[in-house]
Structure formats: C-alpha cells, structure tokens
Amino acid sequence: xxxxxxxxxxxxxxxxxxxxxxxxxxxxxxxxxxxxxxxxxxxxxxxxxxxxxxxxxxxxxxxxxxxxxxxxxxxxxxxxxxxxxxxxxxxxxxxxxxxxxxxxxxxxxxxxxxxxxxxxxxxxxxxxxxxxxxxxxxxxxxxxxxxxxxxxxxxxxxxxxxxxxxxxxxxxxxxxxxxxxxxxxxxxxxxxxxxxxxxxxxxxxxxxxxxxxxxxxxxxxxxxxxxxxxxxxxxxxxxxxxxxxxxxxxxxxxxxxxxxxxxxxxxxxxxxxxxxxxxxxxxxxxxxxxxxxxxxxxxxxxxxxxxxxxxxxxxxxxxxxxxxxxxxxxxxxxxx
Amino acid sequence: xxxxxxxxxxxxxxxxxxxxxxxxxxxxxxxxxxxxxxxxxxxxxxxxxxxxxxxxxxxxxxxxxxxxxxxxxxxxxxxxxxxxxxxxxxxxxxxxxxxxxxxxxxxxxxxxxxxxxxxxxxxxxxxxxxxxxxxxxxxxxxxxxxxxxxxxxxxxxxxxxxxxxxxxxxxxxxxxxxxxxxxxxxxxxxxxxxxxxxxxxxxxxxxxxxxxxxxxxxxxxxxxxxxxxxxxxxxxxxxxxxxxxxxxxxxxxxxxxxxxxxxxxxxxxxxxxxxxxxxxxxxxxxxxxxxxxxxxxxxxxxxxxxxxxxxxxxxxxxxxxxxxxxxxxxxxxxxx
DNA sequence: GTGAAAGCGCTAACAT
DNA sequence: ATGTTAGCGCTTTCAC
Numbered sequence: 001x002x003x004x005x006x007x008x009x010x011x012x013x014x015x016x017x018x019x020x021x022x023x024x025x026x027x028x029x030x031x032x033x034x035x036x037x038x039x040x041x042x043x044x045x046x047x048x049x050x051x052x053x054x055x056x057x058x059x060x061x062x063x064x065x066x067x068x069x070x071x072x073x074x075x076x077x078x079x080x081x082x083x084x085x086x087x088x089x090x091x092x093x094x095x096x097x098x099x100x101x102x103x104x105x106x107x108x109x110x111x112x113x114x115x116x117x118x119x120x121x122x123x124x125x126x127x128x129x130x131x132x133x134x135x136x137x138x139x140x141x142x143x144x145x146x147x148x149x150x151x152x153x154x155x156x157x158x159x160x161x162x163x164x165x166x167x168x169x170x171x172x173x174x175x176x177x178x179x180x181x182x183x184x185x186x187x188x189x190x191x192x193x194x195x196x197x198x199x200x201x202x203x204x205x206x207x208x209x210x211x212x213x214x215x216x217x218x219x220x221x222x223x224x225x226x227x228x229x230x231x232x233x234x235x236x237x238x239x240x241x242x243x244x245x246x247x248x249x250x251x252x253x254x255x256x257x258x259x260x261x262x263x264x265x266x267x268x269x270x271x272x273x274x275x276x277x278x279x280x281x282x283x284x285x286x287x288x289x290x291x292x293x294x295x296x297x298x299x300x301x302x303x304x305x306x307x308x309x310x311x312x313x314x315x316x317x318x319x320x321x322x323x324x325x326x327x328x329x330x331x332x333x334x335x336x
Numbered sequence: 337x338x339x340x341x342x343x344x345x346x347x348x349x350x351x352x353x354x355x356x357x358x359x360x361x362x363x364x365x366x367x368x369x370x371x372x373x374x375x376x377x378x379x380x381x382x383x384x385x386x387x388x389x390x391x392x393x394x395x396x397x398x399x400x401x402x403x404x405x406x407x408x409x410x411x412x413x414x415x416x417x418x419x420x421x422x423x424x425x426x427x428x429x430x431x432x433x434x435x436x437x438x439x440x441x442x443x444x445x446x447x448x449x450x451x452x453x454x455x456x457x458x459x460x461x462x463x464x465x466x467x468x469x470x471x472x473x474x475x476x477x478x479x480x481x482x483x484x485x486x487x488x489x490x491x492x493x494x495x496x497x498x499x500x501x502x503x504x505x506x507x508x509x510x511x512x513x514x515x516x517x518x519x520x521x522x523x524x525x526x527x528x529x530x531x532x533x534x535x536x537x538x539x540x541x542x543x544x545x546x547x548x549x550x551x552x553x554x555x556x557x558x559x560x561x562x563x564x565x566x567x568x569x570x571x572x573x574x575x576x577x578x579x580x581x582x583x584x585x586x587x588x589x590x591x592x593x594x595x596x597x598x599x600x601x602x603x604x605x606x607x608x609x610x611x612x613x614x615x616x617x618x619x620x621x622x623x624x625x626x627x628x629x630x631x632x633x634x635x636x637x638x639x640x641x642x643x644x645x646x647x648x649x650x651x652x653x654x655x656x657x658x659x660x661x662x663x664x665x666x667x668x669x670x671x672x
Numbered sequence: 673g674t675g676a677a678a679g680c681g682c683t684a685a686c687a688t
Numbered sequence: 689a690t691g692t693t694a695g696c697g698c699t700t701t702c703a704c
Contacts, residue, residue, distance in 0.1 A: 004697055015675045020699055028673060045473065050450040051396060052697035054387045056680045062430070062451070071416035071615075071632075073409060080407035083433045087440075092430045092447060094398070097419045104423075111428060114386040115398070137381060224619050253619050260621045279407075283560050283589050285596045285621050296407075340681055351691045356683060365689060388681035392696045 003044040012040040023048060054116065062092040063306065064112035064120045068100040073278045074295065078123060078145055081299025089307055091118070100125060109134040119306040121145060121299075126190060127152060141309035143302045146293070147191050148318070155309075156318045157302040159293050161192060164323040165199025168245050168273050168291045171325050173207050176334040177243040177271060180204065181215040183230030183255060184247045185222035192222060196247050196275070215241070222247060227254020235262050242334060243271035249278045252288055256330070267332035277326050287328035294321060339380040348376040359384060390452065398428040399642065400448035400456045404436045409614045410631065414459060414481055417635025425643055427454070436461060445470040455642040457481060457635075462526060463488060477645035479638045482629070483527050484654070491645075492654045493638040495629050497528060500659040501535025504581050504609050504627045507661050509543050512670040513579040513607060516540065517551040519566030519591060520583045521558035528558060532583050532611070551577070558583060563590020571598050578670060579607035585614045588624055592666070603668035613662050623664035630657060 005023075009016040014033055021028045022037050029037075040046075054060040063086055067075040079095065086093050094117065096108040109131065112120060119141040122131070127149040135142050135154075144156035172180050182200045186193050197216060204211045217233050219226025227246060231254065234241055246252035252274030259266050266272055266286060274281055277292030298321055305316045341359075345352040350369055357364045358373050365373075376382075390396040399422055403411040415431065422429050430453065432444040445467065448456060455477040458467070463485040471478050471490075480492035508516050518536045522529050537547045553569050555562025563582060567590065570577055582588035588610030595602050602608055602622060610617055613628030634657055641652045 005699095006697075016698075017676080017700080018674060021674090024699080026700095030673060033673080047446065047450050049391075049452060049697055050447075051387055051390045051452050052680090053699080054680095055385075055391055055682090055697080056699050058680080060387060069416075070419060071409075071412045073407075073412070076407045076409070076412040079431070080433065083406060083431055087433070090447075092432075092451065094428045095415070095419055095431050096428075097416065097423070110383065111386075111426075114383050115428065116385060116387050224615075250619075257619065257621055257623075280616055280619070283586075283593065283616070285593055287593075341683095342681075352682075353684080353692080354690060357690090360683085362684095363689095369689080385681050388696090389683080390696095391681080391698090392683045394696080 002049070003046045005046075005048070008037065008040050008044060008046050011044065012037045058116070059118055060116050061090060062094060062115070062117050063303070064094045064096060064108070064115075064117040066096045066098050066105065066108060066120065066122045066125075068098050068123070068125050070095060070097045073280060074276060075123065077278070077295035078299040081296035082121060082303050083299075085300045085303035091307075098125065102128065102130070105131060106134060109138070113138045119143070119310050121302055121306060122154075123147065124191075127154070141306050143306045143309070143316075145298055145302045153315075155305060155316050157298050157305065157321060158191075158319075159321050159323040161195035162199040162202070164275065164291050164293070165196035165245070165247075166203045167199075167323065167325060168275060169200045169203035170207070171289075171291075172243045172245060172271065172273060172331065173203065173209065175243075175271070175331055178209055179215075179238075179240050179242055180209075181217065181234050181238055181241045181244045182247070183217045183219070183227055183234070183244060183251050185219055185226060185251065187218040192247065200245055214238070219251070223250045224254040224257075227251035227256075228258045229254075231255035231258035235259070235264065241270065243273070243331065246272060246274050249274040249276040249281045249288060249290055251275075252290065252330070253280060253284050256284055256288070267330050271331040273331055281326070282328065284330075286330050289328045289331040290326050291323050292326045293323060297321070338385070339382045341382075341384070343380060344373065344376050344382050347380065348373045394452070395454055396452050397426060398430060398451070398453050399639070400430045400432060400444070400451075400453040402432045402434050402441065402444060402456065402458045402461075404434050404459070404461050406431060406433045409616060410612060411459065413614070413631035414635040417632035418457060418639050419635075421636045421639035427643075434461065438464065438466070441467060442470060445474070449474045455479070455646050457638055457642060458490075459483065460527075463490070477642050479642045479645075479652075481634055481638045491641060491652050493634050493641065493657060494527075494655075495657050495659040497531035498535040498538070500611065500627050500629070501532035501581070501583075502539045503535075503659065503661060504611060505536045505539035506543070507625075507627075508579045508581060508607065508609060508667065509539065509545065511579075511607070511667055514545055515551075515576050515578055516545075517553065517570050517574055517577045517580045518583070519553045519555070519563055519570070519580060519587050521555055521562060521587065523554040528583065536581055550574070555587070559586045560590040560593075563587035563592075564594045565590075567591035567594035571595070571600065577606065579609070579667065582608060582610050585610040585612040585617045585624060585626055587611075588626065588666070589616060589620050592620055592624070603666050607667040609667055617662070618664065620666075622666050625664045625667040626662050627659050628662045629659055633657070 148156040217230035274290035281288040484492040553566035610626035617624040
C-alpha cells in the first residue's frame with residue numbers, strides 16, 4: 001500500500017496541513033520541520049496521490065488530444081510537439097484516436113469531461129456542431145490544430161491552406177511549368193480540400209494560365225492510394241502535363257510510385273511537389289520538394305496557447321503559421 | 337459548474353446512494369425511480385466525476401504507455417493498437433515520450449504512479465535496473481513490448497529477433513544470394529542489435545556460407561541515416577555483394593536512396609530486405625520486401641495481457657509473436 | 673509556525 | 689427498495 005500524507009504527518013509529528021504546505025511550497029513552517037518532513041517522505045517513499053489532489057484542486061494536470069489517426073506520421077509529429085510541451089509544464093496527455101468517427105469522438109469528449117482534463121486539443125478534423133456543443137458544455141480551454149471553424153469561436157493553429165497551395169503552384173510556375181495537374185484529397189473537405197484547390201486555381205489565374213477542371217483529380221482521403229489513383233489518371237488521360245501539385249506528401253509519394261511503375265522519371269519526365277513535409281518526404285526517391293507545415297511546432301504552439309488559457313482564464317488569438325517551400329529534387333526547372 | 341451526484345439526488349428525491357447504484361448497475365431500486373433519476377441526469381446534463389470515483393475505487397481506468405519516440409512510425413503503430421484496445425475496454429491512455437532519456441523515463445514513471453494509472457506498457461527500450469526498481473515500487477501490472485528483460489520477470493510481447501533475422505537472411509539465400517551484407521543498427525543493443533546480427537550469421541553458417549565481419553555495418557540508431565551510411569560503405573568497399581539485410585525498414589529505405597543515388601538499380605543490381613514492415617515499406621520504390629513484425633497486433637495483445645493482469649491480479653505468460661516475410665519487389669532471384 | 677476540521681464527489685457498508 | 693454515513697487522500701480556512 002502506498003503511504004499517504006497522514007502516514008508522513010504521523011511519523012514526522014506534524015499535521016497533514018504542514019506536510020501539504022511543504023509539498024506545495026506554501027509558507028508556514030520552520031526550516032527544521034521542513035527538513036524533518038522531507039526526510040520522512042524520503043524514508044517512506046511517499047508519492048502524493050494526484051487523484052485526491054485533483055479532486056480538491058479541480059486541476060488534473062492532464063490534457064486531452066483528439067486525433068483522427070494516431071498511426072499517421074502527420075498526427076505523430078503534432079502529438080510529439082504537444083507531448084513535449086505538456087511535459088515541460090508537468091502535464092500529461094491522453095491520446096484519443098477518433099478514427100474520424102462521430103460517435104467515437106463524442107464518446108471521447110465525454111470521457112475527457114468525466115476525467116476532468118484541464119484542456120483539449122482537437123486536430124485535423126472538421127468541427128461538427130455536436131462536437132462544439134459538447135465542448136462548450138465542458139467549459140474548459142480548447143485549441144484547434146490544422147482545422148478551424150468559422151462558425152464557432154475557438155482559437156486555432158494552422159497554416160493558410162489556400163496560400164500554401166498557391167505558393168506550391170507558383171513555385172511550379174516559376175520553374176517554367178505551364179500545364180500543371182493537381183491531385184487533391186477528399187473533394188469537399190473544407191479545410192484541406194477546397195482551399196488547396198482554390199489556391200492552385202488562383203495561382204494559375206494570377207499567372208495567366210488556363211484553369212482546367214479536367215486536370216484536377218480527387219480521392220477518398222489524403223493518402224498513398226489516392227496519390228496512386230490520381231497519377232494513373234494523369235498518365236492515362238492528360239498527355240501534356242509537365243508537373244503535378246499533390247495535396248499531401250502521402251499523395252505525392254503514391255504519385256511517385258505510379259510514375260516510376262510507368263517508367264516516367266521524376267523530375268525529368270514529370271515534376272511533383274507535395275504538401276506537409278513529413279519525414280518521408282526526404283526519404284523518397286527522389287527526395288520530395290514540398291510545402292512544409294511545421295507540424296511539431298504547431299503542436300508546441302497550440303499547447304502553449306492552451307496553457308495560457310488555462311492559467312489566465314482568458315481567450316487567446318488564433319495563429320496562422322507560415323509555410324515554406326522545401327526544395328529537394330522532385331521538381332525540374334524547364335525552359336520555354 | 338458541473339452538477340454533482342448530490343444535485344441529481346436532491347432533484348430526484350432520492351439519496352446519492354441510489355443514484356450511485358443506478359449509475360453503476362448495482363441492484364437496489366425500482367424501475368420507476370430508475371426512470372426518474374435517469375431523467376434528472378439527462379436534464380441536468382450530469383456526468384460523473386471520474387476523479388472522485390477514482391479516489392474511492394482506486395481504479396482510474398487509465399493506462400500509461402512509455403515510448404522512446406512517439407513521432408516514429410514504429411511507435412505510432414504500436415500506440416494505435418494499444419489505444420484501440422484500451423478504448424474498447426473503456427480505458428484512456430497517457431502517452432509518455434521518453435526520448436530514450438533515463439531521467440525523463442524515471443520522471444514519467446513517477447508521474448504515472450502519482451496519477452495512479454491502472455497499468456503500464458513499456459516499449460522498445462532496454463529495461464534498466466532503475467526503471468525496474470521504480471516499477472516494482474508502484475506495484476501495478478506492467479507489460480513490455482518489443483523488448484524483454486531476462487534479469488527481471490516482466491511479461492513481454494515481441495517477435496524472436498534472432499529468428500526473424502535468420503528468416504530474412506535465409507530468404508535471401510533461398511533466392512540464390514551468397515554474398516550478403518548486413519546493415520545493423522546500434523552495435524550493442526541487446527534487443528534489436530545483437531540478436532539480429534546473430535540470426536544473420538547463423539543463417540549464413542547453416543547454409544555453408546562464409547561469415548565475414550567486414551560485411552556488417554553498424555550505425556548510431558535504426559534510422560534512415562544509418563541506412564544511408566551503411567549503403568555508402570557497402571557500395572564503396574564491398575564489390576561482390578548481391579544482397580543486403582537491413583535491420584529495420586528505415587535503414588532499408590536509406591539504403592535504397594543511396595543505391596539509387598549511385599545509379600544502382602534495386603533489385604537488379606542489388607537486393608535489399610528490410611525488417612518491421614512499416615507502412616512506408618510498401619510505399620518505397622521499389623516496394624520493400626521485409627520481415628514483418630505485426631506492430632498493431634502487438635500493441636493489442638499487450639494491452640489485453642495488461643487487462644488480464646489488472647482484472648485477475650494474476651501474472652501472465654510472455655508471448656513470442658510470429659514474424660513473416662512480406663515479399664514485394666526489392667529482392668531478386670538470381671541463378672547460380 | 674502549526675493544527676483542527678471541513679469538504680472535494682463519489683462508493684460501499686450498514687441500517688431500515 | 690432506499691437512506692445514512694464513513695471514508696478515499698488531499699487542500700485550505702480558520703484558530704491559536
């Protein structure tokens with residue numbers, strides 16, 4: 001059995017109040033008793049019970065993180081940033097793999113509420129009304145990562161998707177490409193879908209190039225398979241394309257595979273630019289040029305925002321994080 | 337303010353005991369009062385406080401998971417299996433990124449103890465004496481994944497590393513290869529290092545092939561860079577090699593990149609077999625032949641073992657999980 | 673500088 | 689079938 005504060009108090013001949021003060025650095029005891037109590041704590045191997053502490057203090061020093069897919073590199077890097085930052089401030093994080101499943105998400109929100117976590121980070125998914133309602137009910141600080149809601153006033157941390165997609169397309173254009181295809185993910189995803197397609201179109205328009213809906217391919221997610229299917233379609237149906245903008249690195253890597261399978265050399269026969277800058281981007285053949293989202297930092301920033309809200313009780317400003325192009329070897333400069 | 341069980345009791349004109357019984361499915365109330373209480377719970381939006389509950393029941397329904405590197409695909413898949421399984425049994429999981437750092441690990445163990453988690457899963461790292469001591473002190477169920485300790489009696493879930501490495505090497509031999517190099521990870525890692533090298537040597541010996549220490553390359557970890565450096569060395573110093581056994585998929589992918597950079601075609605000029613079967617293994621060019629560790633399932637199995645220990649209080653048998661060769665396109669059959 | 677005691681929200685033993 | 693009550697291990701107010 002773990003010793004309790006009472007055991008410590010008894011053995012040190014003080015009250016539990018004094019032990020508590022010493023443990024929490026509050027004033028109200030002499031150096032001498034402090035020394036004595038600390039010695040007893042040491043001897044007993046006493047470790048305070050955080051559950052009891054949480055009950056009275058109404059602070060559990062734990063955060064909840066909701067992710068659609070823990071096993072993706074994307075989520076893993078964000079989670080890493082969150083966990084490191086939480087740890088620095090002595091907080092634990094509970095991971096919740098929502099699987100993009102509505103009822104599972106609601107279930108998690110309920111569990112996090114029952115466990116009285118101090119704050120929640122909600123990642124990479126569209127914020128449905130029912131989620132928002134449940135969150136409001138909980139009345140604790142919440143920060144969004146890589147998603148945003150214009151209907152609901154929750155602070156978020158994300159890159160400007162439209163702008164980032166614009167930059168990627170522009171990069172291709174600056175390298176001499178004029179017939180550029182795009183492999184998008186889910187067609188009507190309001191976060192990673194629509195805005196990226198719009199950024200792509202906008203860039204083409206701004207540089208006086210033709211926007212052709214036929215050059216845009218959609219998939220069922222932002223994964224490898226979507227990239228493979230998109231590239232198949234491009235190779236089979238679009239014969240004059242010189243470059244493709246992939247809406248994610250996984251898509252880009254799927255595209256790379258298919259290009260390779262068909263004997264197309266990247267970047268000599270076709271250029272590809274990705275989106276995200278996952279670790280795999282530098283491990284691909286050839287290393288992938290991509291527009292980077294600083295995932296780890298986004299997790300870090302969101303967590304710091306959350307702490308600010310937790311500690312001050314105030315709301316905090318959303319943050320648009322700058323993206324940047326990471327130039328590697330999947331895009332070729334071509335001369336007109 | 338969240339309503340408490342008292343609020344519910346008062347509004348429903350019953351005692352808190354009755355509410356508690358209804359909440360926990362214990363006998364002792366009429367259908368009618370149950371209906372009435374449930375209605376009040378609904379109206380008030382009451383959610384039981386798991387912290388208070390945990391204090392009295394001494395069960396927090398949360399598990400702690402220690403991982404050396406959350407952002408690796410390897411860890412992410414194990415974590416995924418753990419989280420899913422825990423969720424099925426209504427438990428939460430706290431992730432702890434140890435960063436392979438001793439003092440950080442001890443710190444986490446302490447936090448998990450203070451938070452009174454019901455069990456711990458310790459992953460992919462050598463179990464030091466100080467960790468073990470801290471664990472014993474906590475006196476809660478613990479399961480190891482992808483690591484084991486012969487000195488300490490903790491149940492584990494892992495593949496037989498030596499055997500798996502043997503299988504990989506044997507696979508190469510069966511495909512006609514006789515001069516096989518190996519890119520290992522950390523030289524004296526007792527789990528993923530030494531046994532895999534031994535399995536490799538054993539296979540060569542068993543098939544009457546020469547074991548040459550010069551054909552083994554060591555790195556600083558089991559990552560991409562190690563693979564790159566190893567392959568550089570193989571290309572520069574070992575001219576008659578026809579196949580290489582990489583001690584991890586990341587190593588294999590690093591090797592793939594370097595081979596490609598030097599204009600060596602895989603598998604035509606050199607064959608490569610990996611280890612792990614991460615998701616990236618099928619995304620590489622060419623898709624990687626590898627010996628699979630069922631990571632997700634290992635997380636699942638370990639979690640179930642943990643629950644068994646938690647629920648029965650009994651110890652449980654360690655599990656050696658079968659590995660298997662996943663044949664893709666990075667190994668060529670050669671004729672003598 | 674220190675202690676007594678109430679209370680956080682719940683469960684469980686014991687009454688009735 | 690239902691209520692009373694004593695804790696679980698801690699923090700915190702109020703006394704001294």
